[in-house]
Each structure stands twice: as structure tokens, then as C-alpha cells.
Amino acid sequence: MSDRGNTNAKRAAYDLRQRIIKGELPGGTRLFEVALAEELDVSRTPVREAMSRLAEEGLLERAQSGGFVVRSFTHADVVDAIELRGVLEGTAVRLAAEAGVSDEQISHVNELVGRIDACFAVSGQPDLDLYSELNAAFHDELSRLCPSPIVQSELERVKSLPFASPSAFVFRQRDRDGMIQSLILAQAQHRAMIEAIAGREGARAEALAREHARIARRNLEAKALGADFAHPAMALVVE
Amino acid sequence: MSDRGNTNAKRAAYDLRQRIIKGELPGGTRLFEVALAEELDVSRTPVREAMSRLAEEGLLERAQSGGFVVRSFTHADVVDAIELRGVLEGTAVRLAAEAGVSDEQISHVNELVGRIDACFAVSGQPDLDLYSELNAAFHDELSRLCPSPIVQSELERVKSLPFASPSAFVFRQRDRDGMIQSLILAQAQHRAMIEAIAGREGARAEALAREHARIARRNLEAKALGADFAHPAMALVVE
């Protein structure tokens, strides 16, 4: 299994990443090269390489005396990461609005928003998997509108945290009505953001992006209250 | 020379970092392990380790086909990094204001601001080195007020770019008067930020931090216009 990537180091990084995200390696766990090398059936060299890459992603920290430790995230960290994502997305769309974007780009993101509508326009259950995918694609497009590669890459960095990605907390809410309402709100914000960018309203675009991120926070807190709190992206949260 | 750190990898990282910051290794330069290993008189292993660390810092990028390339920064990137620092510092102080900070912390940063005054209160030339140091310390304290470790660490990350640090463009302006005026403005903003944080005025604190970062941008642009444009932190900017 998991032949992702062609080198042992990439495969090891993939496996390690999965184990961390699944929560099999809780925050604070010290990773020992030899043990991992045996488990993954490679030598220490690609293991070190893999740990290095995961440290770049922010999933591991370098321990003081060498070696790596699984980074631990508290509930507050998750909330803050979502807030930070909102701030950075806000900056990205503000800069896009201020710099101006081409009509082609606007119609491209508009088309994406239209396709999102289709996920829950039909009478049956909404297609949540498709929604997640298209929603992520929409947010990726938004970041692509940003004229600053620096801001773009920091935004991408934060979004790579599993619980800070735009489609991390796409509900699974109990009541269908609440879910639909949430989706309608999100779509309204999507369209308003595009309108603001097209109209060069930087401050509006920024405020909308920040508020938009609050949906994720609200969903997160709704889940935290519910008894069956078991979202995959939350496995790596300790405390 | 450069026995910084006790392992060969840390020493190699230090040497490489210096060479990149000095501009000896311009953006886009592909780094070859064997060549570097010979130059630094170590084996390939610590060289890889060093490159890994510099990639985490954002000074290197992983090339598609393996290996590392010196990250290249355009003038626009520098401007954007300063903007981003303002945004993140703004978020940090907003969160600090919203969460509230203790009186001890407030008086601590206040004391730092007072010590900054001393750098240019005397009649002679201002002590710019001391100013840079205290200014950096002040900004570090600001980030420490932020209740969110996530925001803190991303802010620290951006500040670690040599040209995005708060004291990267501390003038060296020709005219002493302009320099003093710039310092007075900066200090006024410093004090206003503290006041806003103490008074729980999140939005004000955020706006002030963003505007405060514009001083660096202005200094940068003033330099770009001048003929003798040779700021140490700009050596790694290409184009």
C-alpha cells in the first residue's frame, strides 16, 4: 500500500503524515529514527528526509536535542488557525481587489460558484463530497487571484493544516435544513467576495473573507458541543 | 570561522545562510550537494540537513527533481513581505487586545518604548544600532502578547526573512531631521498600539500595526530611489 511518490522518502513522508493526521501518533510523540525505519522498512536516511519535509509542513517540530516531535495542537490552536486562514484569505482577496483581476479570472471563479450550487440544488441529499472538492477548488482559485506570491504561499501553508483547510468542517450536520442554510450563507459570501474583488472593493473583500472563515469555526464549535465528536481532521488535536 | 552551533549541520546551515543573505548565492542558484560538501569540508549528509533547515526557514525551495534552489525574491516580494508582516502583527495585537493582557506585560513593553526614546534623545547622532536592537525587542514583545501560538509562530516565520524584520530598513537616511521625524512617528505608533491593546481596542491596534509596517515600506522605497542603494538585507533580491 501507499506507493504514493516514487522515492522511499516520499513514501515514508506520506505514511508518516497519514499516521499523524489519523491521530495514531499523538502530539508530543517523539519520533525515533531507527524504530520508524524498521516499521517503514527503509533505512534511517529516507526517514530523516521524510521528517524534514513534515517539519516544513508544520506537522513536526525539531526537538531541542535533535530529533523530531509530533506537533501538538489544542482546540484553541484549531480556532486560531481558522482565524488565521480568514486573515490571510482576507489579505489575498484585498490585494487582488486592489490590484484588479481580469474578466476571465472573474468568470472562472464565477463558474465554480455556479457548479457548487448544483451540489445541493437537487431535492435529494446534497452531495457533500463534491461540495468539499469544489469548495476547496474555489478557495484555491481565490488564492490564485492574489498578485502576491508571498501571501499566496503563506496562505497555502496554513491551509495545509488539515483542520484549517476551507473544507475541513463541511458540516455533516444532523438537520438537513441547517445544512442547507449554512450552504446558502456560504454561497452568498462566495458571490459577494467575487463582486467585491471585481469592483475593487478591497476592504469589503477582506471583511467578507474573514467572516466567511467563521463558518468553519461555527461548524467546529457545533461539533464540539455534540456528543459524537469525531471529525477526521480533529484526530491530531490533543487536550 | 563560524563555529556557531556544535554540529557540522548547524555550522553548514549557518555558513550557507550567510552566503545567501550576503547575495553570494543569488536567487535561482541550484545548490549541488557534492560541491557544497567540498567547499564546506563536510560530507553530503550534514549538507542535506542544512539545506533542509534553510528550506524550513524559507530561504531555499525544493526543486521539482530533488535538490534545492535558492529562493529568489523580487522587489515586489519584499514589499509584499512587509505588508504581510503588518497584517500578521496587526492580527497578533488585535488578538492580544481582544483577549486582554496583564498590567505587568503592558508596563514591560512601555518600558521598552521608553528605552527607545533614549536612543535619539541626546543631541548627538542617534544610536542606530541600539535602536535597531530595541526596536526588534519591542516587536518581539508585541508578538509575545498575542494569545495565539499559531499566529505567533507564523509572524515569527515572516519576520525571519531578512528584509521583512521590523528593523530591516531602519533608515541610514541622509538627513538627520528626516530620520528623527521618522523615529518620532514610529514611537507615536508604538505608544498608540500599547494604548489600544491596554484599552481592548482590537481594530485600532490592528490598523496601527499595519500602518506602522508602512514605515519600513517607505524607507525601502526611499532607498530604491537613491543612487547608493546597498542595504545588506537587499542582497538576496534579484531582478
Next chain:
DNA sequence: ATACACGGGAATGTATACAAAGCGCGGCGC
């Protein structure tokens, strides 16, 4: 002339042996 294939060299990927450093445990002396 062009396209494809083969070769060779240069670069990274990998394994492994050995070095050194950090930490804990146990023994010894007081």
C-alpha cells in the same frame, strides 16, 4: 533532416558502519 534510442556522466536516493553525545542507572565512597 528529423526522430528515436542508446550511452554515459552527473546528480540525488539509499543503506550502512562508525563516531560522538546525552541520559539514566548503578555502584561506590563518604
Next chain:
DNA sequence: GCGCCGCGCTTTGTATACATTCCCGTGTAT
């Protein structure tokens, strides 16, 4: 009994040999 010293084990650090891959240039065949 208590404290300190030192030894040994564990773990990372380093060097190096070998494997693999990829790029590029050259040659040949159509």
C-alpha cells in the same frame, strides 16, 4: 542514607559506498 561519579546504552550525527534516475548529447536509421 545520600550524593556524586562514571560507565554503558540509546539515539542522533557523520562519512562513504553503492544504486538509481534523469538529463543530455551523439549516433544511426528512416
